[in-house]
Amino acid sequence: MHSHTPTTWIRQPLATSDPAATAGVVVQGSRIVEKLGAGQVPSVAVDEVFDASRHVLLPGLVNTHHHFYQTLTRAYSPALNKELFPWLTTLYDVWAHLDEAQLALASELAMVELLMSGCTTVADHHYVFSGALEHAIDVQVETANRLGVRAALTRGSMSVGRDQGGLPPQSVVQDEATILDESTRLIDAYHQRGDGAMITVALAPCSPFSVSRELMIDSARLAEAKDVRLHTHLAETEDETHYCQKLFGMRPLDYLEDTGWLSDRTWLAHGIHFNDDEVSRLGKAGTGIAHCPSSNMVLGSGMCRTLELEAAGSPVGLAVDGSASADHSNLAEEMRQAMLIGRLRYSPSQVRHQDVIRWATEGSARCLGRTDIGGLDAGQQADLALFRLDEPRFSGAENPLAALLLCGAHRADRVMVASRWRVVDGLPVDVDLGSLLARHGEAAARLRQAV
Ligand code: ZN
Secondary structure, X not given: OOXXXXXXXXXXXXXXXXXXXXXXXXXXXXXXXXXXXXXXXXXXXXXXXXXXXXXXXXXXXXXXXXXXXXXXXXXXXXXXXXXXXXXHHHHHHHHOOOOHHHHHHHHHXXXXXXXXXXXXXXXXXXXXXXXXXXXXXXXXXXXXXHHOOEEEEEEEEOOOOHHHOOOOOHHXXXXXXXXXXXXXHHHHHHOOOOOOOOEEEEEEEOOOOXXXXXXXHHHHHHHHHHOOOEEEEEOOXXXXXXXXXXXXXXXXXXXXXXOOOXXXXXXXXXXXXXXXXXXXXXXXXXXXXXXXXXXXXXOOOOOOOHHHHHHHOOOEEEOOOOOOOOOOOOHHHHHHHHHHHHHHHOOOOOOOHHHHHHHHHHHHXXXXXXXXXXXXXXXXXXXXXXXXXXXXXXXXXXOHHHHHXXXXXXXXXXXXXXXXXXXXXXXXXXXXXXXXXXXXXXXXXXXXXXX
16 A cells, blocks of 8 residues: 555654653554663664754544534624524535535645644545535545544434434434435445544534434444444533433433444544433443533533543543634644643642653544554554644743643654655645645635625
8 A cells, every 4th residue: 555665763752642652662564563761773774864853753643523614604793792503503504505515624624724733544524415415524535645644533423403303404404214325335335444534424413403303323333233322412502412412311321322332433523411320321431522612612511521521431532623714724733632622620739741652642542443553562552643833832841741732732744654755844734825725715615605
């Protein structure tokens, strides 16, 4: 799959998040083959040395939740300054006009933006399948492969439109048989298994308020039969809790359990409004939480109980969420937001910079069901993010690792995915960024004009 890659020593980083990697790592094929502690040198012959003495080395960051298409409706005036439900109903009518050419550009832009922020594994939750978007996931697979980024793509779905009392317009909902058939087709066509997978497919009904109970149950059954993961939005707002109580006579987590989803196969976006008993049940089940701090603050949704969830046993990862709520797709910036909101909720000593880096790497990887990414251990994939501190914002910083979060790192200098450099000197490899920005901007204008 890959052309020959040289054995490379990423030598003596200025700092790293892994105290056992202070002399760097050696990468070969698509993997890390050696992790070197202080004073150690490689035991294998190396073809190349990358001098990392001006770089802070992290495992490639892993994003766990996004909606790439929403990069086309950032800072959209009619939807500004609203809470989740009115925000959604305003935007559904715009998103209903999306086509595949627009989605391709939105996906490319989002993946490039994530890569430039140090993210090596992107995730997307695409759930708008109008007639013009039947091949949305196929388009995203093609884009991820072209960019050489690892991708966890989730086949979203909506089956309850306004005619059935749901929020989305009828033109973007599908019947359950079509959703399940298409999900099966995508898993069979694209889902890779085992270490080093570049593309994985998961099943992702949008949220309790946009799909039927049957579809929740059938999706869980199909995921089990095909051994793929499950993803959805849950417990994002108090509105949702009230909605579930009114419609199903139970709280969101009870509904999740009732439909066969409370397991370690599942990771949930947001996961904010859980009581103590629910936190403990999630932890016991090993259900993951994609913490989306910027989105939660922009929409005023609430603060995720990250520490209690992690202590209970749930993997906790980070996510930028859709660009229409969080507006940016920058996972480095999201780490800073997670640190700030975490300290507001808990205390500075409980949410250290190291804890947040763990969420963005190992925690996120665990949400996606993976141990082959998210770290710098020998045997793991060679997914690396290297940041330089030669911008004014870092000047005078004593602790380089802490500086990434405290001073606000937002752009990696170098990013490697499966041993291949995908960002060099802060720019994506093999991408004409100027042209991409122009085409993406035009696509966004075209979409707005369609309303
Ligand atoms: Zn979302």
